[in-house]
Amino acid sequence: MNISKLISLIALVLFTTTAIGQNVNYFFIDDIYQKSYFNPALNDEGRISVATGLGLGFITNGPSIKDFIINGPNNSLILSPANAISSMNDVNDLYGYSSVNTFDASLMVPFCRISIGHAWKANGWMSYTKDLANFVTFGNGDFVGETLNLGPQIDYINYNELYLGIQKSVGPLSIGARVKRLNGVEAIRTEKSKIDLTTSDDIYQLTLDTDFDMLTSNAFNYTDIDDFDLNLQNFSFDNFFSNNGGWAFDIGASLSVGDKIEVSLSVLDIGSINWDLEPKRYSSQGNQSFDGIDIVNYINSDDEIVVLDSIESLLDISESSAEFTTTLPTQIYLGGTLKISDVWTVGAIIQSVGNGDRRSNALGLNATMSVYKWLSAGVLYSAKTGNPANIGLNLKAQVGPVIGFLSTDNILNGGTFDGKNNNLRVGLSFRI
Amino acid sequence: MNTLPSKSWQSHLLLIPMVIFAFFITNCSQVTDINSLDREEQELELAIPLINTEFSVNDLISDDAESNVALSIDDQDQVTIVYKGDVVRQGLSAIFAPIEIVPAPLLDSINDIPVPFASDQRVDRAIFGNTTMAFRFISQFEEDVNVTLTIPQLTKDGEIYQKDFLVEYDGISPVDYISDSLSIEGWTLVDNEKIIRIEYDARTADGERQVFTSAAGFFFNVTFDYIEGYFGSEIFDINGDFVAIGVLDTWRSGGLAFEDPKVKVFVENSFGFPVRSIFNTMQVVTTTGEMLDMVSEVIDNNVDFAYPELNEMGQVKTTEFSFTKDNSNIVDLFKEKVRRVTYDIDAGANPDMDESITGYVNEDSYFLVSVDVELPLNGSVNNLVLQDTIDLDLDIDELDDANNAEFKNVITNDFPADISLQSYFYTEDGTLLDSLFQDRLFMPGAAVDGSGISSGGEEVVTLEDFDAGRLQNIKRTKKMLLNVKINTGQVSTDPLWILNDYGIKFKVGARIKTTL
DSSP, X not given: OOHHHHHHHHHHHHHXXXXXXXXXXXXXXXXXXXXXXXXXXXXXXXXXXXXXXXXXXXXXXXXXXXGXXXXXXXXXXXXXXHHHHTTOOSEEEEEEEEEEEEEEEEEEXXXXXXXXXXXXXXXXXXXXXXXXXXXXXXXXXXXXXXXXXXXXXXXXXXXXXXXXXXXXXXXXXXXXXXXXXXEEEEEEEEEEXXXXXXXXXXXXXXXXXXXXXXXXXXXXXXXXXXXXXXXXXXXXXXXXXXXSEEEEEEEXXXXXXXXXXXXXXEEEEEEEEEEOSSEEEEEEEEEEEEOOBOGGGGTTOOOOOOHHHHHHTTSOOEEEEOOEEEEOOEEEEXXXXXXXXXXXXXXXXXXXXXXXXXXXXXXXXXXXXXXXXXXXXXXXXXXXXXXXXXXXXXXXXXXXXXXXXXXXXXXXXXXXXXXSEEEEEEEEEEEO | OOOSOOHHHHHHHHHHHHHHHHHHHHHHHHHHHGGGOEEOOOEEEEEEEEEEEEEEHHHHSOOOTTSSEEEEEOTTOBEEEEEEOOOEEEEGGGTSOOEEEEEEEOOSXXXXXXXXXXXXXXXXXXXXXXXXEEEEEEEOOSSOEEEEEXXXXXXXXXXXXXXXEEEOOOSSSSEEEEXXXXXXXXXXXXXXXXXXXXXXXXXXXXXXXXXXXXEEEEEEEEOEEEEEEEOTTOEXXXXXXXXXXXXXXXXXXXXXXXXSOEEEEEEEEOOBSOEEEEEEEXXXXXXXXXXXXXXXXXXXXXXXXXXXXXGGTTOOEEEEEEEOTTTBSHHHHTTSOEEEEEEEEEEEESTTOOTXXXXXXXXXXXXXXXXXXXXXXXEEEEEEXXXXXXXXXXXXXXGGGEEEEEEEEEEEEOSXXXXXXXXXXXXXXXXXXXXXXXXXXXXXXXXXXXTSOBOOOOEEEEEEEEEHHHHHHHTTXXXXXXXXXXXXXXXXXXXXXXXXXXXXXXXXXXXXEEEO
């Protein structure tokens, strides 16, 4: 197979999978502790290292934030869902993540390196339909005689992890592993998401056909369609060492060929969390219709006619207690770097993240320059589904034992309203 | 090979990370602006069903125990409305009312007291009910006196009534003696001469028969459990009553002709003597208060009510008769806006004054009259206007948010009559606010076949627009007036039956626009 066909195949795979990849650019920053996030076999050169970091990311194949904004009077900006709808696909995916590495530490001891650390992580995926956006924004008046597919899909978890890692080098080969104790803060997951609303062209009779099943822990309470509470937390130590427990493992290996080439392979987040704190299942199955009030029933009756109550009761959701287990989205990294000169290093990485049929892949090609001994900058080209061409940049600065870096996979639109693929990783470490 | 850049190159290259850093800061600052965005006002349109109902005769005229209306459906599915009057029932006390007290002065030792019956009544035998007696003797004798009292006409189980008293002298003269209350329940009075003879034999200690200075007997609560004889030509006043005709309360104008209305009278009689009707009143009262008399050969000739004869004691005999189109002017009366039918029917005993007929009454005897009005829904309607006002409060908060509402009305009329409808919204003080329809809603009558039977109507669809101004205006509604005009003339000039499966399907949906 020649290279052009390989690139075409890779592109085809990327374009046909849902892209939910995280920032890969800092993989190519040399000699930082945070490289170990990709592979427990990788680390910096210090005997003792302490680090911290923050990562944020957002990607969608639907409208960007800019699509939701229009210009108002006096150069003001106005939120306009109607404007965004024209940019929507029939089904739109939205993925976001955040991770706060509060502290990491490693210590070189005879024969191996030991590492410990804590992180708070949240990642969520949501799929919503254009029908849902149209219904929420415009109502069903323009869709008389049609069926709207309203069911959203959600997969969100928020958890703390404590890890203990070990890395061992044998000649040019390095192997590493981490065991991680997980405690979930909150979770929402839809297992079935069919909510179809049909408005008849007779007198607009409403029919709701549902096959909907959602599991939650500590995040959502539902009473009726007018009374529900979605309470998502940010950085939180809730349930630390108590409920919602789980385990995960990371394994990896790297091989140095001379002092110019390094290749590595890792599999991360092999594990799951069992949600047992306020676990609830909300489900709705069946076909409910509202054809209008039969006022004959109210003749000679003192009962009040309430149309809205009848409509609200269409979405007949039942609640039950149900513990459930979520598997972490497994990450696979295959990467390598080639030092072509004292100044330039090039590299490539393939990333695969996800579970089941929701797995994303990305390919990144990087060139990093050592501007000074204390400063380096790198540029990344990455290809992801819906975002076939992304240009990322990274910066690393070192002052004595302190190293800091910034990294993004999308510098052109990253952090702007135009961006559909936004991510950022910052890190700080200290080593001796 | 030295691949490090020159110093001049380094200074230029340093610009690159500075620019990159600036780029980061600038781009991130754009994200903070999103937190202060206002949301664009967006018009949202909801299409929802409101009403989906079918009115049948059954639904419009409720058939329940609390109202006086019932529906009768025959085997051809033809509907008749039955208005039931209250049942009037009267028992023995209506003929022989209890007498609280009958005094019987005993002027001598033998006294004849007249029986408490009318002069034209002949009581052959009467059994007392819960009746008591007492006697008073005023003795002038300064010694004890023994008294034996006898009532020959009063017997029980073959024994004549006899009672002994002792009037004791207590040292004070005269002695005023009052006996205990004496029950004569179950004692039979046989009266051949319309008197009750009371005899007393008073004797002093020496055996001399004496007569008291003053003596009297008293009968209390004179009632009878059974009376046999001839009761004269007494007129028994049966309480009058009326039958309310509710459905025509709302009739305002136009003509309504029932082909065969009826007033049915049902009588139960367990009194054992002949009785004939006496019609004091038989009228209809219209919605305007006009009273119109029923004219009928039944009233002219009266009706003899069936009665159980002496050998049928305990039975209840029934009599039914009707005022119909064939024997009265009832068809003409019901062309008026009838609101009620009033009646006052008395019962005349022994109308032929045949004294040879021995009748009877007992404690269970009763006389019962009930009157029903039947309106078979077979007739014609000539621009009949029905109108009613109902309380309706439209002060609904949701109307404040609506910019516009379009109501889609889908109506099917199975009745063989053109129906047009309009509804008006009023404030509490009667100020007209708006009407429901721009033009009267017209529902054409369903066509009928040669037998006058409708096979169902066609669907009529109308749209009514209410802008924000109209919606705000009708929010002030406290009353709604409903005006309905009905006409069968365009469907058929012959009288038509209303069948049980006829109905009006009425569906309303709304498209409501609001701004969020």
